[in-house]
Amino acid sequence: MLLNRRSAVLGMGLGLAACGRSEQNAADAPPEGSLAWAIAGDWRIDPERDEWRHPLQTLLFWGLQGDMNVLEIYPGLGWYTAILAPYLHANGGHLTEASFDPRAGSVAQRETLAAWESRFTHDGDLYGEIARTAVTSSGAALAPPNSIDLAILANNVHTLMAAGIAERVFRGVLAALKPGGAFGIEQHRASSTGLQDPLAGAGYVQEAYVRALAQEAGFEFVAASDLNANARDGRDHPFGVWTLPPTLRTSPLGQPDDPGFDTAPYEAIGESDRMTLKFRKPSGNTAASAQSGDDPRP
Numbered sequence: 001m002l003l004n005r006r007s008a009v010l011g012m013g014l015g016l017a018a019c020g021r022s023e024q025n026a027a028d029a030p031p032e033g034s035l036a037w038a039i040a041g042d043w044r045i046d047p048e049r050d051e052w053r054h055p056l057q058t059l060l061f062w063g064l065q066g067d068m069n070v071l072e073i074y075p076g077l078g079w080y081t082a083i084l085a086p087y088l089h090a091n092g093g094h095l096t097e098a099s100f101d102p103r104a105g106s107v108a109q110r111e112t113l114a115a116w117e118s119r120f121t122h123d124g125d126l127y128g129e130i131a132r133t134a135v136t137s138s139g140a141a142l143a144p145p146n147s148i149d150l151a152i153l154a155n156n157v158h159t160l161m162a163a164g165i166a167e168r169v170f171r172g173v174l175a176a177l178k179p180g181g182a183f184g185i186e187q188h189r190a191s192s193t194g195l196q197d198p199l200a201g202a203g204y205v206q207e208a209y210v211r212a213l214a215q216e217a218g219f220e221f222v223a224a225s226d227l228n229a230n231a232r233d234g235r236d237h238p239f240g241v242w243t244l245p246p247t248l249r250t251s252p253l254g255q256p257d258d259p260g261f262d263t264a265p266y267e268a269i270g271e272s273d274r275m276t277l278k279f280r281k282p283s284g285n286t287a288a289s290a291q292s293g294d295d296p297r298p
Helices: 005-019 035-040 047-053 055-062 081-090 107-120 157-163 166-176 207-217 264-269 287-292
Strands: 069-073 094-100 131-135 148-154 177-188 220-225 274-280
Touching: 035 055, 035 081, 047 055, 055 177, 055 220, 055 274, 069 081, 069 166, 081 094, 081 107, 094 107, 148 166, 157 166, 157 177, 166 177, 166 207, 177 207, 207 220, 207 274
Parallel strands: 069 094, 069 148, 094 131, 148 177
Antiparallel strands: 177 274, 220 274
């Protein structure tokens, strides 16, 4: 049954107390179709990460509502997809996933795509029909122009930077959004001092750099939140951000794991310090931004 915005939002608040419980009876369960219900579902991926990622508060900060058209860029294995897809499907919304290009990706990226497909393409009753596009080197459209209410890029600005396509993808997001549509970003936050590594090799990006990327693409800054901040993260780790949970890397990428590496100090830190930002596509910016996704510049 489809829910209207009012009932869905009310359900979020009613379900807050239930989200963190490992067991809950029917009386305690969030109303079916609410965002809290989607977050509490047993279909979730690694819900223990909620301690660090705060999905309810983060998605509300970005302005998610159940009847929106939402674009998720680089969903990975689907940590956010497992929340977004049921919630949007239950409320008449629609989800588009822009993931790795299956024709040009690495073995690891193709394995990630296969794992995502095995989870999300065989249960239409729960997840609905998820539209799929790819982030390509050619700059193909992420979604039809002016069709998206909210775009989400979670912990993957560094991935775009490493591939040299951050500017192009930000312009593509602008083109896909409706005028006034929102762009929510979560990203491992580098220190504000020093120079930004243009390839973000350690996985951290300066907040000012992300804001500049968005501004140059044509976005308006709306707000920043410390919902996902972690003051214990000193950012100086031997294997970059991946030294921390949930990865807990023990050796350089491509080398065998080091069983003698002590991960305990990094487990004590927890997940990375993260910025949580919200931008907006200017109202009335229709024709120009629809063309910006096709900009041939790198």
